[in-house]
Amino acid sequence: MFRDIENLVEGHLKSMGIDNPEANIIWIKDKSVMSDATTTCALKYAKELNINPKILSGEIVEILNARKGELMVQEIKLEGPGYINFKFTDEFYFKNLNISAKNVLENIRDKDLLKVKDREVLVEYTDANPFKVFHIGHLMDNIIGETVANIYDLAGANVKRISYQGDVGRHIAINIYAILNNLEEYKIIKEGGDVKKKVVWLGDKYAEGFKIFDNALHHAEQGETLETESEVINKVKEINKKIYEKSDETINEIYKNGRAWSLEYFDTLYKLLGTKFDKYIFESEAAPIGMDLLNKNINIFEHSDGAIIYDGEKDGLHKRVFVNSEGLPTYEAKDIGNMSIKLAEYKDAMLSIVITGNEQKEYFKVLYKVLKKIFGSDINFLHFSHGLMRFADGKMSSRKGNIKAGDELIYSIMDELRVKFENSRIENNEEKEDVIEKVAIASIKYSVLKQAIGKDVVFDLENAIRIDGDSGPYLQYTYARICGAVAEDISTPNQNTDESEFIITENSKDLIKLILRYEEVVGETIRSMGPQVLLSYLVELAREYNSFYASEKIRENIYNINLSSRVRDVLHHGLHTLGIKTPSRM
C-alpha cells in the first residue's frame, strides 16, 4: 500500500547514485508518536553517500510534499536524526481497508519471497515412527512444520507436505524382540478391535524391550530375562536383519500388523491436528535407494573401521557414519534415499525443508553437505529445528507418571475443557465436542508458536486454557464474539465496501491502523519464518478490538459492523495460517 511513495523515494535515491535502493515504509507502533508510518532509508543511505542524513531526508520530504494530494498523505515530517514520517488522510485508510486479508501477498514485495512463488517447496515434518509412541516431540514437530508449510503457502509456493517414517531399524527389532517374548499376549491383542489399545500395547512392549536391551548394552542389572547380555544383543541384531530380508514368517506377520496399526492411529492424530500429508515416505523404501546412490558416489565417502563414513571434519563439522560395519545403512544413508524419492516425485522442487528437534542441528549440517554434492545445485536445503516442551508444574502428570505421549496431552486438555464447557451456550453435544477439540488444539498450538522456532516451550495447562489474553482460546473467543455481534440477520457486509461504509472516529482509528498493518506483519512473518510475529500481532488486534467493543455498541451502526467483520476476516486468515481453527460459537 506504500508502493507509490516508495517508488518516488527510490527514484530519488537512484538519481543520487544508489544501486537498488530500498525505501521500506513501516507502520509506527509507538502510539506517542503522532505520525502513522516512517522510513529510515535516509539514515541508511546518507552514510553510503557520505552526506548529512538531514539534508538527504529534507530533499526527499520536499519531493514528496509536492505530490501530497495524489499520495493521500496529510503531512510529511522530518523528525529525529532523519526519520521521514507520514500522516495519512482518511481517504488513504478507506482505500486500503478494501484490501482483503486474502490479498495481502499481492502487496508484499521482497525479492527473497518472490523466489518461491509458484515453485515447489517440500516440507518434511512430524516423522513419527511406527511401533513407537507419538511423542510430545512429534506433536511440536507437527505444529511447527504445519505452520512453516502454511507460511510458504502464503508466500505463494506450491507446498508439498511430507512425512518420513522410520519403519525399519533397530528400534523396531527391539520392539519385535519383546513381542516374540510375549506371543500369547500378541495373539489376544491382534483379535481386539480398538486401534488405540493396540498402539498403546506396542508402546509398552517397546519400553519392555528397550529396558532389556539397554541393560544388556551397558552391563546393567538384568531385567526379567534368562538370556545373557550377548544373547539379547545378538537376537536383536538377527531380528533386524530378518526384517530387512523379510525372511521369517512370524516376524513378517508381526511387522506387517504393527506397522499398519501405528499408521492407522497416526492418521487419526493428523486429522485431529489438521494436517494432510501429500506424501508418505518410509525408511524401508529409502534404504535400498540410499545405498545405491551412496555406492554411485562412493568417492565422496571414506572407509573407516569397516564402516563407510563422510568426513565432515574437512568442513569444520563432524564425521558421520553412513553405513555401519555390518553393511547396514544408518539414518544418514537412508536420508539420501529419502531425498532421492522426494525429487523423483517432485522434479521441479527448488527447496527442501526438514523440521526436527534442535539436537539434530549438527547432523543436518553434515547431511546437507553430502546431499548438495549428490543432488547438485538446483535444489536448496533448509533445516528448521525446535526446542523441547517442558511442563510448568507437576499438575501435568497423569496417573502413570509424567505425560510423554502427544495424544495423551491433547486428550487431557480436552478433559479439562469439558468441565469448562458445561455452561456453554452450545447445547448440541456433537458440536460441543467438536469445539472442545478445536479449542484444545488451539491452546497447544498457541503455546508452541508464541515463541520463535528453536526455543524451548513451556506448557502450562492453566495458562493455556484459562488465562485471558495470552492464549489460543482468547483469540478464538474474540473471533466468536465478533461472529455473535455481526449477526447475519443484521447485515452481511459487502466485500467491496467503499468509503461510505467506514467512518473514522476516536475509538476506531487505532483499530483501523492495526488492520492496515496486517500486510506488513504477514511480510515480516514470511521473511523471518516467525509464527510468533503473526501471533503477537493477532493478540494485539484482538485486544484492540475488545477495547473497541467495550467502548462502542457494535450493532448500533453499519460502520461498526463493517469494521468488526474486517477484524473477523483478519483473525480468520491469521489463525488459519497458524493452523488454529475458528469456531463461530464456543
Place this chain on the structure above:
RNA sequence: GCUCUCGUAGUUCAAUGGAUAGAAUUCAAGUUUGCGGUACUUGCGAUGCAGGUUCGAUUCCUGCCGAGAGCACCA
C-alpha cells in the same frame, strides 16, 4: 576438552542497527442500566558483567560469568 545455541520485568515471551525496550501473566486499584465479563481501564516492574564499532546497540565484534545441546556404527 572442542563445536553450536541461548541469557530481556517475579514468571512466560516480543523487538529487519532506530524514536520513551513492547505484550501477557502475577500483584494493587477500578469499569457494565449494551451485541458473549473467557471482556475492558489504570498502576508497579527488565536488556547477566566489562569493553569495542556507530550519529544511534537488546541486536554487530571481543573477553568473562551462567544455562542447554551435539561430538561415528542410535534415530
